[in-house]
Amino acid sequence: MQNKPSFFLIDDSRIDLFITKKFLQRHRVSDAIRLFENPTEALAAIESKENLPDIILLDIKMPELDGFEFVDKIEKVFADSTHEFKVIMLSSTLDFRDEERALSHPIVFKLLEKPLNMEDLQIILQQLGW
Amino acid sequence: MSNKITILYVDDEVHNLNSFKASYRREWQIFTAENAAKALEVIKNNEISVVLSDHLMPGKTGVELLEEIAALYPDISRILITAHAETHLIQNAVNRGRIHYFLEKPWNNETLKQAIISCYKIYLTQKELKEKNILLARANEELSRFVYSASHEMRAPLMSILGLVKLSESENDLKELHHYFELINESALQLDGYILSIIEYYKNKNIETVFKEIDLNQVFAEIKKEYLKNIDISIHLNIIQNAPLYSDPHRLKIALGNLITSAIAYHKDPLDLKELTMEFVISENKLEFSVGLISNGVLFDFVNQVFKKFFSEIDAKQSAESFLMNLFLFKEALQMLKGNIVEVATDSIKDSFYKITIPNQYLS
The missing domain is CATH 3.40.50.2300 (Response regulator)
Structure with missing residues (x-):
């Protein structure tokens, strides 16, 4: 492991991508952040299995392909192979059903509320060994 | 009776x-x-x-x-x-x-008749009550779904604003600060858009239907002013008009305005979007147009990515996870116009498209 994790940020809101990226940069959490406004493109990048990130921050409410569908799809991609990364889901409205649903996926480590709280994230990063 | x-x-x-x-x-x-x-x-x-x-x-x-x-x-x-x-x-x-x-x-004859009539009245009342209960339950379900989804959608830009405020608290670069304020402004406008949609939803439900002669070009001029004022896009209309068009102008505007707004919002690259072409055919009894044909461009992407999903979820009565307020308003207004929407499968293209028909009230 390098000393800082790399990130994929996936969110259909351009503004929220910007906010999350700024938070990560300001707290010097990562030097490698890739932004995806379109989940389909992010999925293609993950399917290639090249340059995979350490952590994926994933929005739930996206009209084209929502966060849960996205997780289903990447689980299929890695059905027969291993992966190192973890998914952290983000949502502007925490719903207990969403939380249950998110955590039922082993690939999902946590569901966090928007806007991203850096203290929460840093605790998670510690738990993940960063 | x-x-x-x-x-x-x-x-x-x-x-x-x-x-x-x-x-x-x-x-x-x-x-x-x-x-x-x-x-x-x-x-x-x-x-x-x-x-x-x-x-x-x-x-x-x-x-x-x-x-x-x-x-x-x-x-x-x-x-x-x-x-x-x-x-x-x-x-x-x-x-x-x-x-x-x-x-x-x-x-005796009179007693029997009285008995039958009064029993028939009971029958009618019961039946009416049952029908009204079904309608009420449906309206209630729809309303709670609307409230749930609307509050979810409205919270998103609000959380963006809070995030930006938090960022700006520890920002010293004036230029960056200025950028944050621009984004706050953008999020506030988005939030306002949702609130206006709710007002529109209310109006759509409660204002009486009025049929008038309609000039589609005029409707689009208003759509441009009311729905697309912050978006730089030119809309080309191909109108094949075989009869005057009579419909409810207010709801037609709501239907088309919301369809176009969501098509633009969910286009792959909204900022890159400059043109949109739509074709309308007006005959004595209907107004017809399609969304999702390749020739629609923007609408093609939109239908295949979003529209299909929305209508299949609505049909399946799933909870509205990928709920889209604009599409919801489009559907509502279309319903009030007694319009219908049919998925058409094609051989030439793999994907289907949708044909939308709204009755022309010209003859009635």
Whole structure:
């Protein structure tokens, strides 16, 4: 492991991508952040299995392909192979059903509320060994 | 009203059935049965509003039959007939709500008519109540779904604003700060857009429908002003007009405005979007257009990515996870216009498209 994790940020809101990226940069959490406004493109990048990130921050409410569908799809991609990364889901409205649903996926480590709280994230990063 | 009344008369004495039929068939639609089993068979196959049953019959008695009908078909009004007033029996049946009316044999014509009319009224009221309850339950379900989804959607830009405020608290670079404020402004406008949509939803539900002659170019000029004021896009209209178009201009604007707004919002690259072409065909009885054809460009992407999903979820009555307020308003307004939307499969392109038809009120 390098000393800082790399990130994929996936969110259909351009503004929220910007906010999350700024938070990560300001707290010097990562030097490698890739932004995806379109989940389909992010999925293609993950399917290639090249340059995979350490952590994926994933929005739930996206009209084209929502966060849960996205997780289903990447689980299929890695059905027969291993992966190192973890998914952290983000949502502007925490719903207990969403939380249950998110955590039922082993690939999902946590569901966090928007806007991203850096203290929460840093605790998670510690738990993940960063 | 009386020609709609369907009556089932049950009596084991066949000549009673025949004379009843002969006396009243001009006024009402009469069915007869000589025992309980046959009576239930008739009810099963016909829409009966009132049942009259003699009490003393071999096999099941009238009270037993009416009790069974009350349980199986609670809408049907029930009249019990007895030859000798068996007060105890009647009292019991009436008190338990199993019969609505009691007639003593031999009856006189006026009493019978009164009984039938008042029972038919009970039948109508029950039926109406049931229908209204179904509508009410549906409206309620739709409303709670709307409230749930609207609050979810509105919270998203609000959380963006809070995030930006938090960022700006520890920002020293003035240029960056300025950028944050621009984004706060953008998020606030988005939030305002949702609130305006809710007002629109309310108006769409509550304002009376008015049919007027409509110039589609005018409708689009207003859409441009009201829905697309912050978006730099030119809309090209191909209108094939074979008759004047009459419809409700307000709702037509809501339907088209919201369709286009969501198509733009969910385009792959909204900032890169400069043009949109739509074709309308107006004939004497309808206005037709398609979304999702390759020639639609923007609408093609939109339909394949978002629209299909939205309508399949709406159909499947799933909770609205990928709920889109604009599309919801589009659907609502289309409903008020009595328009319909049909998925059309094509051979040439793999993907289907949607044909939308709105009745032209020109002839009516």
